[in-house]
Amino acid sequence: MVHQRETIGRLPAYKQGVAAGDSGAFKLSSNENPFAPLASVTDAIASALDQIQLYPSMAVTEVTDRIAARFDVAVENVAFGAGSVEVLSQLIHASAGAGDEVIFAWRSFEAYPILVQVAGATPVPIALTADERHDLDAMADAITTKTRLIVVCNPNNPTGACVTADELHAFLARVPENVLVVIDEAYVHFNRDATSAIGIDFFHRYPNVAVLHTFSKAYGLAGLRIGYAIAPTAVATNLRRVALPFGVTALAQHAALASLDAEDELVLRIDEIVAERVRVLAALRASGWHVTDSQGNFLWLRTGADTDRVNAVFMAEGILARAFSGEGLRVTIGTTTQNNRFLVAATAALAPAAI
Ligand SMILES: Cc1ncc(COP(=O)(O)O)c(C=O)c1O
Structure with missing residues (x-):
C-alpha cells in the first residue's frame, strides 16, 4: 500500500x-x-463552444470587473474558483494548516469539516442553538490562539436561519483582527430578513472579513461551477496562489456574464x-x-x-x-x-x- x-x-x-x-x-x-437555464445563458455558452481547445482566462477578468463594480470593491479583492466550495477550499488552505483551528457552526454545510481536514487543520464545530441558529457567543468562546478562520453560513445550510447584523457586529468585536471571518452567502439572494447581516457591508467595514458568493443557486449555474470570494487584498492574492489553475472554464465565465446581464x-x-x-x-x-x-x-x-x-x-x-x-x-x-x-x-x- x-x-x-x-x-x-x-x-x-x-x-x-x-x-x-x-x-x-x-x-x-x-x-x-x-x-x-435562460435561452440567453445557453446561447452565451454555445457561442463559446468553438473555443474550448483554449485555456480560459485564468484571472476570470470580465466577470471580476463586473463583480468589483457591482460591490464597489477593487478587482484585487475578487477571487474566483470552480464553485464557491473551491473558493472556500482556497480560503482554508491559505489560512490554516496542521495545528490550526477552523471554527464553524454545526450542523451547517457538510463540506466545512471535510475541507478543513483536507487542509490538515482541525475543525471546531459549534452546535447550533435550540432554534437552529448560529451560537455566536459559543463560537466566540471557542476562539483560541490556534484559530485561523471562522465560517459564518448566512443563511445557514441546512436550517435556513440567519445571523442578524447586530449579532454579527457583536461577534466581530470579539474576534481578533488576525483571524479571518468568512461569511458564506451561497443563499443570500433568497434572504428576505431585513435584520440579517449582509456580508458585503461587513467586508467594507472590517479588515478581517471575506464574503463567499456563488452562481450555483439563484443564478442556476450549479453544473458549470463558478463562485467567488470578496476578500481583503492580501487574502484574495493568496487565493489566486492556491487556486486550481484554470479552474473556472470559459463556458462558466460566459454563462456568468450572461446571467449578470439577465438579472x-x-x-x-x-x-x-x-x-x-x-x-x-x-x-x-x-x-x-x-x-x-x-x-x-x-x-x-x-x-x-x-x-x-x-x-x-x-x-x-x-x-x-x-x-x-x-x-x-x-x-x-x-x-x-x-x-x-x-x-x-x-x-x-x-x-x-x-x-
Ligand atoms: C452554504 C453553502 N456554501 C457553498 C456551497 C457551494 O456551492 P458551489 O460550490 O456550487 O458554489 C453550497 C452548496 O450547496 C452551500 O450550501
Missing part, C-alpha cells in the same frame, strides 16, 4: 443528493434551482422561489409540522430520531430530500408541482412522533 495521509482515509466522502434517475421522483436534495429575469425566478417557500412553510405549519423560518431555497424539518422513517415515507411518495439521520431533513423548494407533491408527502409522514 502506498503512503496516504491517514486523515484522508478517515474522511467521509462528500455526499451528493440522491439522483432521481427514471423513478419519476423529484430531487429536492441539493438546493438546486428548479428552472431551466431582471432571474430576479423574477428568485422571487417565485421565495413565494413558494413562504407558501410551503405556511402549509406545513397549518398541517401540524413544526418548521423554523428559512431564508434559503430550502426548508428544514427537525425530525430527530424519526428522520429515517419520515425519509422513507418521502421516498415512497416520490420526494428525494436530504436526510441527516438522527437529525432532520432538508427539502429544496422546487417548482409548484414539486412542492405540492412534497406537501402531500409531508402530510403522509405526519405522525405524532414526527413533529
Whole structure:
C-alpha cells in the first residue's frame, strides 16, 4: 500500500443528493434551482463552444470587473474558483494548516469539516442553538490562539436561519483582527430578513472579513461551477496562489456574464422561489409540522430520531430530500408541482412522533 495521509482515509466522502434517475421522483436534495437555464445563458455558452481547445482566462477578468463594480470593491479583492466550495477550499488552505483551528457552526454545510481536514487543520464545530441558529457567543468562546478562520453560513445550510447584523457586529468585536471571518452567502439572494447581516457591508467595514458568493443557486449555474470570494487584498492574492489553475472554464465565465446581464429575469425566478417557500412553510405549519423560518431555497424539518422513517415515507411518495439521520431533513423548494407533491408527502409522514 502506498503512503496516504491517514486523515484522508478517515474522511467521509462528500455526499451528493440522491439522483432521481427514471423513478419519476423529484430531487429536492441539493438546493438546486428548479428552472431551466435562460435561452440567453445557453446561447452565451454555445457561442463559446468553438473555443474550448483554449485555456480560459485564468484571472476570470470580465466577470471580476463586473463583480468589483457591482460591490464597489477593487478587482484585487475578487477571487474566483470552480464553485464557491473551491473558493472556500482556497480560503482554508491559505489560512490554516496542521495545528490550526477552523471554527464553524454545526450542523451547517457538510463540506466545512471535510475541507478543513483536507487542509490538515482541525475543525471546531459549534452546535447550533435550540432554534437552529448560529451560537455566536459559543463560537466566540471557542476562539483560541490556534484559530485561523471562522465560517459564518448566512443563511445557514441546512436550517435556513440567519445571523442578524447586530449579532454579527457583536461577534466581530470579539474576534481578533488576525483571524479571518468568512461569511458564506451561497443563499443570500433568497434572504428576505431585513435584520440579517449582509456580508458585503461587513467586508467594507472590517479588515478581517471575506464574503463567499456563488452562481450555483439563484443564478442556476450549479453544473458549470463558478463562485467567488470578496476578500481583503492580501487574502484574495493568496487565493489566486492556491487556486486550481484554470479552474473556472470559459463556458462558466460566459454563462456568468450572461446571467449578470439577465438579472431582471432571474430576479423574477428568485422571487417565485421565495413565494413558494413562504407558501410551503405556511402549509406545513397549518398541517401540524413544526418548521423554523428559512431564508434559503430550502426548508428544514427537525425530525430527530424519526428522520429515517419520515425519509422513507418521502421516498415512497416520490420526494428525494436530504436526510441527516438522527437529525432532520432538508427539502429544496422546487417548482409548484414539486412542492405540492412534497406537501402531500409531508402530510403522509405526519405522525405524532414526527413533529
Ligand atoms: C452554504 C453553502 N456554501 C457553498 C456551497 C457551494 O456551492 P458551489 O460550490 O456550487 O458554489 C453550497 C452548496 O450547496 C452551500 O450550501
